[in-house]
Amino acid sequence: MSHRPIILGIVGDSAAGKTTLTRGIAQVLGLNNVTVICTDDYHRYDRRQRAEVGITALHPDCNYLDIMQQHLNLLRTGQPILKPIYSHKTGTFEPPEYVKPNKFVMVEGLLGYATRGARDCFDVKVYLAPPEWLRFKWKVKRDTMKRGYKEEEVLAELRKREPDSEQFIRPQRQYADVVVSFYPPEDASNEDYSRLNVRLVLRPTIPHPDLTEIFDQTAAKTMPAIRLGLDRDMGKPVDVLEVDSHATSNQVKELEKLLCSEIPDLLPYCSLDADRELGKITGTTGETLQSYPLALTQLLVAYHMLKATQLVSIGHYR
Ligand SMILES: Nc1ncnc2c1ncn2[C@@H]1O[C@H](COP(=O)(O)OP(=O)(O)OP(=O)(O)O)[C@@H](O)[C@H]1O
Numbered sequence: 001m002s003h004r005p006i007i008l009g010i011v012g013d014s015a016a017g018k019t020t021l022t023r024g025i026a027q028v029l030g031l032n033n034v035t036v037i038c039t040d041d042y043h044r045y046d047r048r049q050r051a052e053v054g055i056t057a058l059h060p061d062c063n064y065l066d067i068m069q070q071h072l073n074l075l076r077t078g079q080p081i082l083k084p085i086y087s088h089k090t091g092t093f094e095p096p097e098y099v100k101p102n103k104f105v106m107v108e109g110l111l112g113y114a115t116r117g118a119r120d121c122f123d124v125k126v127y128l129a130p131p132e133w134l135r136f137k138w139k140v141k142r143d144t145m146k147r148g149y150k151e152e153e154v155l156a157e158l159r160k161r162e163p164d165s166e167q168f169i170r171p172q173r174q175y176a177d178v179v180v181s182f183y184p185p186e187d188a189s190n191e192d193y194s195r196l197n198v199r200l201v202l203r204p205t206i207p208h209p210d211l212t213e214i215f216d217q218t219a220a221k222t223m224p225a226i227r228l229g230l231d232r233d234m235g236k237p238v239d240v241l242e243v244d245s246h247a248t249s250n251q252v253k254e255l256e257k258l259l260c261s262e263i264p265d266l267l268p269y270c271s272l273d274a275d276r277e278l279g280k281i282t283g284t285t286g287e288t289l290q291s292y293p294l295a296l297t298q299l300l301v302a303y304h305m306l307k308a309t310q311l312v313s314i315g316h317y318r
């Protein structure tokens with residue numbers, strides 16, 4: 001490896017869509033180039049102990065954040081870690097695994113930005129913030145279909161977790177370079193997961209692609225399907241890029257071209273037809289769907305990872 005690994009954080013509450021987003025980005029960067037870490041592995045207590053202690057997995061005290069931070073520092077300098085493993089299947093810990101960082105390390109989880117030391121390890125910080133009602137739906141569906149819970153159990157757990165979500169998870173939004181919110185268009189039915197729009201808050205904490213063209217088009221047309229505007233997020237000025245689910249393939253390609261013109265390494269992926277993994281979502285009956293808003297979000301994050309590689313190689317980044 002010519003320089004240190006580039007570290008991406010994908011933080012958000014449970015079932016906010018971290019794994020779904022991560023999958024397509026890993027595809028763009030090349031699966032052989034990527035190491036994916038889930039910080040659920042740093043839980044301090046197993047499921048039975050959590051119930052006994054009366055603590056939720058969202059509480060910092062329920063996680064070895066100090067060890068997580070140490071591991072992030074090691075990965076950032078290209079060193080291997082002996083990572084714990086938490087099994088969602090059994091609710092217990094398994095023997096640790098030896099993990100060597102690849103060119104890109106993607107770290108997804110609940111509390112990645114909870115400490116200053118951990119935050120400093122990331123080159124790109126993403127926070128996922130779907131509307132809470134949509135996250136609840138996703139969590140119920142995922143936990144009943146894949147993690148063996150009953151619907152009433154998931155809803156009771158969500159109620160129990162709310163104070164910790166409010167106190168420890170949601171405040172992390174302020175540290176993100178990009179805040180991602182998928183939301184349904186006004187005319188959609190709640191179950192129609194294939195038709196979500198995306199709102200991307202772009203903070204001026206990292207160099208974003210030059211989207212002036214989109215800004216000009218937004219001013220010239222009424223409600224174009226891809227829009228750029230100015231707003232405030234948690235009190236601070238930000239750019240907001242929105243992509244509607246009804247954006248046409250030509251409109252999407254225009255935005256892809258803007259991203260690719262700055263980062264030629266993205267070129268092979270700048271065709272949704274060529275890369276079927278981009279924007280892929282598993283629907284309610286197990287069928288797979290392709291979402292342009294998700295695909296463009298994944299391309300934008302991949303853009304930032306490749307841009308960080310360039311900046312590190314010319315000594316602009318620590
Ligand atoms: N962009 C999206 N569009 C449609 N559905 C989505 C999207 N993101 C997530 N989902 C749905 O929400 C479910 C939970 O998403 P995912 O597993 O990615 O969340 P997570 O944040 O990784 O969860 P956890 O931290 O609890 O492991 C998925 O199974 C999927 O059904």
Ligand SMILES: O=C(CO)[C@H](O)[C@H](O)COP(=O)(O)O
Nearest residue numbers: 014040047057087088089091
């Ligand atoms: O919020 C979560 C992140 O995925 C999990 O619910 C948390 O890791 C606890 O796991 P489990 O549901 O297996 O007890």
